[in-house]
Amino acid sequence: MSHDIRIVTEAELREVVALDVETVDVIEAAFAALAGGEVVMPPVMSMALHEANGEVDVKTAYIPGFDGFAVKVSPGFFDNPKLGLPSLNGLMILFSARTGLVQAVFLDNGYLTDIRTAAAGAVAARHLAPEDVTTAGVIGTGVQARLQMRAVHLVRPFERVLVWGRDAQRATECAADLKAALGVQAEVCTDAETLVRRSQLVVTTTPATDPVLKADWLHPELHVTAMGSDQEGKQELEAACLTRADLYVCDRVSQAEKMGELRAARAAGTAPEDPAELGQIVTGARPGRQAPGDITIADLTGTGAQDTAIASHVATRLGAAGTPIRAR
């Protein structure tokens, strides 16, 4: 029986899917499925290549009812910029959930990961942030800083964005890009504390190993999404934040306790007991924000369920895009 596999490049994928409300809805549904308890999601596979200052992560998940499942390989090689190459690359493979046959290879160079990660930030904001967000702040100045603010703006159309990063030049560029993309006011802050105190919603998007956001800065009517930590050793929030907040939510407890903010908080003895997962908030199984003045935190490490969801979404919108290869 002959079988064609579709090979789709990043440029082709960018024509097919974007960071929009539809993508946010797709990722929200993946979190809801994850809360249902029927998703099969093995632990993240991780490999370090110390000689090249590189690491590789593999994620996957099977979501019952979905026609396919994705296997996603994300290499991060942090000396690449010296060679004129981006640090993050990789691809996703979509398999049939009925036969295991390869359906498509998405040579996305990390693009699909970028938008499914940003979309998760929007899901967290939709369910946890105060209703009225006038000012949003982002700590970090990279690709995700821009995408997270664009994603949040879909669900909380703020008027002003504040940016802080260690490199003032990069912060200025990030603020200018966000101003142009969203048509909002954009300011660079001189320190992270000012940014947090002035915002109703903050996203941290750094690879920090020392916290960039202190518990003392938390204030009523604030939501914080920490999405930078995705490996043991990374930490963006001071450990005390997690119990100082009225509600702490993570994407997956089994991942957050290994590679998210929950890890350091547990080590410091300041972790909430029985933390909720974002999918439980989405389905209503656990309560979200209770009062306008609440402080909420979302801790996102990135799940294979998001990868299966975005890859499946791409498949439904692919049309004739890509190059078919006769594989059998």
Add this chain to the structure above:
Amino acid sequence: MSHDIRIVTEAELREVVALDVETVDVIEAAFAALAGGEVVMPPVMSMALHEANGEVDVKTAYIPGFDGFAVKVSPGFFDNPKLGLPSLNGLMILFSARTGLVQAVFLDNGYLTDIRTAAAGAVAARHLAPEDVTTAGVIGTGVQARLQMRAVHLVRPFERVLVWGRDAQRATECAADLKAALGVQAEVCTDAETLVRRSQLVVTTTPATDPVLKADWLHPELHVTAMGSDQEGKQELEAACLTRADLYVCDRVSQAEKMGELRAARAAGTAPEDPAELGQIVTGARPGRQAPGDITIADLTGTGAQDTAIASHVATRLGAAGTPIRAR
């Protein structure tokens, strides 16, 4: 910076690499590297899809000195034959070990896994089997039964092959295929015991969960390679075999104790202490067969190092084969 990725189909790969002595040497070198202790090889990632009677395994390894590393995805969907499709499929992706960029996608449908698995059997036979093997036996009648015998014949050119399987018709076909491929005598045995007692080398290639080879059948001047067990719950050798043998060797202790014959032997209290790995035999770090009359056992679960080795070997021989896709 533009970057092309080579997409190579199974048919193209079959033109490029075969099960030959060169492939055996490549896999032997991977085992030697594994023994050197500098290989980075994460635990196998495994996901079950019970609704479809399917499973997916992901393997990878970084071998220092190699230009690339492979990530291999192996789906096994055991109801596929009812749909006219093979159970085993999958692909390998070759990444640069310096930048993490995807170099090539090998749409091999499991072909490269098949030959690297068979080649490992040849490595085991080369280092562990008696010098003179007149009669080789295979328990199992599938693709690996044929490939394992072809691989063994490269290093121990036996005159006669014995075949046993639960399905007599399939055993007859397997024997006929081996006779034609190798130009040897081929017989179907009516029971596994007869096969083992008459052979100097036996390979078990089944998905058995109850042992197909009993300790009482072991006799002087015998080597056994058990390559079927690759998951918790599978077991081909009666647990007592492992200590009844003069030497038990596995491909990787950390895998064999989870998914190989070592698992059941440990549970039964009949596991050898401090088992050797095949790579240690290859490098001479641990002794192999000591006397012609010894009984030896090799327990092969399949390693990511083999995948990186075969994928790298393919890359060196690729020439202009495959379809280049401009990925950036």
